[in-house]
Amino acid sequence: MAETPAPFDPGEFHRRRAVLQAGMAGDGLDALLLSAPADIAWITGLATRFWQSPCRAWFVVVPAKGDPVAVIPEIGCAPMARTWLDDIRSYPSPGEDGIDGLLAALAACVSKTGRIGLPMGAGTAPAMPLASWLRLETALRPRCFVDAGSLVAGARAIKSEAEIARIRAAARAGRAAFAGLPALAGPGRRIADVARAFQAAVLEAGADHVGYLAAVAGPGGYGDVIDPGDSRILVPGDVLLVDLGAVVGGYYCDFGRNVAIGPPSAAVRDAHRALHDAVAAGIAAARPGITAADLHGVMAGVLQAAGQRPGGGRFGHGIGLSLTEPPSLMPGDRTVLEAGMVLALEPGVTLGPGRLLVAEENIVLRGDGAALLTDPAGPTMAVAE
Amino acid sequence: MAETPAPFDPGEFHRRRAVLQAGMAGDGLDALLLSAPADIAWITGLATRFWQSPCRAWFVVVPAKGDPVAVIPEIGCAPMARTWLDDIRSYPSPGEDGIDGLLAALAACVSKTGRIGLPMGAGTAPAMPLASWLRLETALRPRCFVDAGSLVAGARAIKSEAEIARIRAAARAGRAAFAGLPALAGPGRRIADVARAFQAAVLEAGADHVGYLAAVAGPGGYGDVIDPGDSRILVPGDVLLVDLGAVVGGYYCDFGRNVAIGPPSAAVRDAHRALHDAVAAGIAAARPGITAADLHGVMAGVLQAAGQRPGGGRFGHGIGLSLTEPPSLMPGDRTVLEAGMVLALEPGVTLGPGRLLVAEENIVLRGDGAALLTDPAGPTMAVAE
Numbered sequence: 001m002a003e004t005p006a007p008f009d010p011g012e013f014h015r016r017r018a019v020l021q022a023g024m025a026g027d028g029l030d031a032l033l034l035s036a037p038a039d040i041a042w043i044t045g046l047a048t049r050f051w052q053s054p055c056r057a058w059f060v061v062v063p064a065k066g067d068p069v070a071v072i073p074e075i076g077c078a079p080m081a082r083t084w085l086d087d088i089r090s091y092p093s094p095g096e097d098g099i100d101g102l103l104a105a106l107a108a109c110v111s112k113t114g115r116i117g118l119p120m121g122a123g124t125a126p127a128m129p130l131a132s133w134l135r136l137e138t139a140l141r142p143r144c145f146v147d148a149g150s151l152v153a154g155a156r157a158i159k160s161e162a163e164i165a166r167i168r169a170a171a172r173a174g175r176a177a178f179a180g181l182p183a184l185a186g187p188g189r190r191i192a193d194v195a196r197a198f199q200a201a202v203l204e205a206g207a208d209h210v211g212y213l214a215a216v217a218g219p220g221g222y223g224d225v226i227d228p229g230d231s232r233i234l235v236p237g238d239v240l241l242v243d244l245g246a247v248v249g250g251y252y253c254d255f256g257r258n259v260a261i262g263p264p265s266a267a268v269r270d271a272h273r274a275l276h277d278a279v280a281a282g283i284a285a286a287r288p289g290i291t292a293a294d295l296h297g298v299m300a301g302v303l304q305a306a307g308q309r310p311g312g313g314r315f316g317h318g319i320g321l322s323l324t325e326p327p328s329l330m331p332g333d334r335t336v337l338e339a340g341m342v343l344a345l346e347p348g349v350t351l352g353p354g355r356l357l358v359a360e361e362n363i364v365l366r367g368d369g370a371a372l373l374t375d376p377a378g379p380t381m382a383v384a385e
Numbered sequence: 386m387a388e389t390p391a392p393f394d395p396g397e398f399h400r401r402r403a404v405l406q407a408g409m410a411g412d413g414l415d416a417l418l419l420s421a422p423a424d425i426a427w428i429t430g431l432a433t434r435f436w437q438s439p440c441r442a443w444f445v446v447v448p449a450k451g452d453p454v455a456v457i458p459e460i461g462c463a464p465m466a467r468t469w470l471d472d473i474r475s476y477p478s479p480g481e482d483g484i485d486g487l488l489a490a491l492a493a494c495v496s497k498t499g500r501i502g503l504p505m506g507a508g509t510a511p512a513m514p515l516a517s518w519l520r521l522e523t524a525l526r527p528r529c530f531v532d533a534g535s536l537v538a539g540a541r542a543i544k545s546e547a548e549i550a551r552i553r554a555a556a557r558a559g560r561a562a563f564a565g566l567p568a569l570a571g572p573g574r575r576i577a578d579v580a581r582a583f584q585a586a587v588l589e590a591g592a593d594h595v596g597y598l599a600a601v602a603g604p605g606g607y608g609d610v611i612d613p614g615d616s617r618i619l620v621p622g623d624v625l626l627v628d629l630g631a632v633v634g635g636y637y638c639d640f641g642r643n644v645a646i647g648p649p650s651a652a653v654r655d656a657h658r659a660l661h662d663a664v665a666a667g668i669a670a671a672r673p674g675i676t677a678a679d680l681h682g683v684m685a686g687v688l689q690a691a692g693q694r695p696g697g698g699r700f701g702h703g704i705g706l707s708l709t710e711p712p713s714l715m716p717g718d719r720t721v722l723e724a725g726m727v728l729a730l731e732p733g734v735t736l737g738p739g740r741l742l743v744a745e746e747n748i749v750l751r752g753d754g755a756a757l758l759t760d761p762a763g764p765t766m767a768v769a770e
Contacts, residue, residue, distance in 0.1 A: 004575070036439070048613055050597075053709040054423070054509075075609070076609075077609075078609035095717060122440070122479065122514060123479070124439075124515070126515050129507060129510060130509070130518070131505045190389070192593065195593070196589075200585040203582075208581065209581075212434050212435075213594065214433075214435070224462075227433060228593065228594070230432070313460050324440050330479065
């Protein structure tokens with residue numbers, strides 16, 4: 001039976017608020033407006049999967065001093081009342097859009113010449129109708145909105161021990177399920193059926209839910225890494241990738257495993273070993289002070305030295321309340337890694353047109369280096385006969 | 386073994402495009418811009434759960450005549466190439482935001498005084514950074530954006546037989562799993578563990594994945610309907626609600642079941658029977674020509690005649706590629722129901738503070754009335770001993 005992670009202690013959210021407000025002071029912000037589901041879950045602790053219903057907007061206003069104010073649809077009031085927030089204002093939805101209540105909450109803490117932070121840049125999206133945004137922005141003038149995406153992402157990137165425990169629990173469920181994957185994935189099985197049975201195994205191993213899954217296979221490598229699992233039948237020579245986002249207490253792990261259907265070719269074996277070595281080098285190099293780009297470079301260097309052609313996009317990213325979070329392990333991302341960051345290391349190679357292979361493991365950065373949250377795949381690819 | 390639904394025939398997407406383009410002609414639109422995951426899945430047929438990664442924007446431009454153009458992150462190219470779209474343009478992401486490619490695609494089909502439709506109103510949200518939106522809107526002037534939310538929602542609301550088959554398959558998996566719910570939910574069980582075991586059963590019964598789940602219980606009724614399942618232990622006198630969004634071929638069912646933990650009180654029994662009767666009346670009344678508001682009124686009337694106090698929000702909604710879609714069964718929604726709409730009927734009552742009960746079934750509207758997609762819960766609440 002799965003162990004439910006302990007609730008966050010009240011100090012957890014006071015610390016999160018303090019991190020935001022320190023950043024807001026540095027940026028000269030009078031308030032911060034959050035609307036994205038993961039941002040709202042992070043600052044409030046609200047647990048729900050109701051974000052899959054796209055018809056209602058949720059808002060949290062963080063003032064420069066004092067406690068956050070929630071402006072949410074009525075259906076959310078009871079669950080939000082169980083969080084640490086005291087000031088919860090609701091609006092009828094569907095029917096209204098919440099902007100009247102949000103205007104009141106913002107006008108109360110932002111002077112007419114004040115600045116309101118809002119995630120607006122890369123990797124963010126406003127979880128409200130554009131018509132609501134336009135009304136909000138117009139009504140609040142001459143107050144102005146400024147991008148606070150980096151502030152929020154930076155605060156969320158450094159995980160507490162309680163957050164790390166949840167990601168570790170999610171990874172543990174994944175690990176147990178992946179141990180049984182070769183037995184599910186023999187020749188003649190349909191990929192969709194493997195995906196279905198694997199997800200059941202993840203739940204039985206203790207995940208609260210399976211928030212993300214990709215299952216894709218092809219001869220000697222796969223053509224993409226995001227297909228959810230189709231009706232194709234596995235045949236000898238295929239390599240199957242199952243990529244899992246299991247969730248415990250709201251937090252994702254994100255790692256995958258390759259399974260050869262029948263004995264893999266020499267090219268596949270070599271690529272798998274090179275990916276293993278690249279991940280190992282990444283784990284060894286990951287520590288506070290190195291940049292995301294440099295960590296990419298370490299892994300890319302190992303692949304190139306092994307005669308492999310890097311492929312499959314960036315070589316990793318943050319994980320947490322979202323399946324993928326900043327930073328990106330890729331050239332150009334100069335984010336300096338810090339203790340408390342939880343990362344997916346995800347190098348990939350291309351063996352030819354439509355023939356990718358990727359490896360993925362999860363780590364947490366400590367003061368002296370990286371600690372694994374997953375049991376790394378070995379240098380030899382698992383085989384399903 | 387689950388039956389995978391047959392692929393959509395090519396005509397499916399030509400018909401969808403034709404419906405959009407007819408609406409665009411009526412509204413004087415030169416192009417339609419789609420960014421929301423479900424809108425993109427609907428017009429392209431793309432299958433993926435990668436929307437859980439919030440770091441990349443996907444766009445589809447539907448011109449007034451001719452085929453759609455996709456402007457998407459590179460990671461999506463191979464899966465999008467398996468859809469019916471021919472014109473697929475990609476951009477490196479993370480790193481860029483896709484707006485340059487989108488500007489080119491829009492400028493090619495919209496004259497300088499033209500109008501671009503974009504879902505902007507209630508129930509929509511732009512799946513791109515606000516900074517990207519501002520750059521796009523500014524660069525395209527004097528072209529203007531107008532709200533096309535109703536056009537898109539109206540097109541999506543009328544399901545084809547192939548879409549209905551997927552929702553029916555999702556509901557079938559839910560039905561099989563719900564049959565076993567009382568055996569999972571006895572006194573002494575933790576709600577989170579019931580939720581986990583139930584989701585595994587949904588997968589074993591043939592769902593591709595469990596896109597939404599709520600599991601909440603309380604003495605003589607529950608305080609909310611969106612909690613994902615916490616560590617509370619079920620005790621006699623509780624009523625447990627499990628509300629399921631199972632997914633097959635991208636399409637959701639959305640229905641729930643109540644289970645009494647030990648014999649229910651007379652008040653709970655009466656409320657359950659009244660909800661059953663309200664749903665039955667709703668099924669009998671649902672037919673093309675009635676409005677969403679009137680269908681709400683039919684169900685509310687049954688509850689009031691039974692001496693129950695309506696509660697729990699709207700009394701139902703559309704379902705499809707999203708867990709909830711327009712219309713809303715509530716006063717004020719004057720949408721006229723049409724054949725091909727798939728609806729969740731979801732009346733609720735409140736028995737006192739923090740004591741809700743809701744019932745939910747799924748139907749499809751035919752020319753002569755409603756056909757059930759679920760086996761309705763009976764008038765007597767299931768009991769777990």
